[in-house]
Amino acid sequence: MNANLDLLQTTQCLCLASRRAARAITRRFDKALRPHGIRATQFTLLSALKLAGPQPIGELAELIGADRTTLTRNLAVAAEQGLVALCQDEDDARAHIAAITPAGQRAVKKALPAWRLVQQELTEAMGKPAADSLRRVSAGPSLILFAARHD
Amino acid sequence: MNANLDLLQTTQCLCLASRRAARAITRRFDKALRPHGIRATQFTLLSALKLAGPQPIGELAELIGADRTTLTRNLAVAAEQGLVALCQDEDDARAHIAAITPAGQRAVKKALPAWRLVQQELTEAMGKPAADSLRRVSAGPSLILFAARHD
């Protein structure tokens, strides 16, 4: 029937594809990082904070492409575990600054070799062109602008 | 310092890239599907059920690359909304079969044009080669096998 012919297109759905890929990749990184006591999302958070330095929550959210309110809760978890610290901005009483703690730095340093191994294996498994393409897509302005559209 | 030089590699993290892409893409599809009362994940679920026919939960989970227990709960939400129905398998009392309901079929049919529009816009925004690459990666056996590794 016609309805099912139309539906066949949905097997190509980019939302399904991106989510399925993210789930599989996250599972793999989580598994490898587990012995080090942090999750893949936390590894991302900590390395971003280490590289970029103390950041207001909103800017950090934009940096890793997550919703600000999502980051608020992820930071609360990481703060609970002592991996990050939250403090008031001296200049602007509205802003809260997130910073990586010494314990957080130790955690990310300890986890780095495991991360690197999975990153290498995964790059090999999917092929370097595909890996480059994924990074380009996720980091490029097209996706960000695209997601922000309100039409 | 040396530690930060090492950390620079993590800006290339494929877990961050895949999650960031999935978040942005999901936000966009959710926004477009919202007027039709379903989410992107539900659209995926319903179209998969419509195309594949009634499925045991485990097989459906494998089909869309999600954890079985995740799907159990997503199906419960969809069942609550009357979009899918769950029933016992006649041959195997352990198995539960998920099937799309008439209401679910109406919902996915109603949402299809909106989905198609976003899919087209997104394909254009990221470029067809990148879209093909993403689908290949997410659907190919390499990722599935990769994620299942236990070493």
Added chain:
DNA sequence: GCAAAGTCAGTGTATCTGCACCTATTATCA
């Protein structure tokens, strides 16, 4: 200097995600 508008972040609510563990049922084999 003050009211209005803009900005920054937290909370309520709901969904998605998955590991560890559990129960129930079926298959296998001595």
Added chain:
DNA sequence: TGATAATAGGTGCAGATACACTGACTTTGC
């Protein structure tokens, strides 16, 4: 046939995600 292994699925727990709304503070314009 009865014990054991294998399989299908649910639950507890914890975290990730984001929209709508709110409160607090800052900036702007007069």
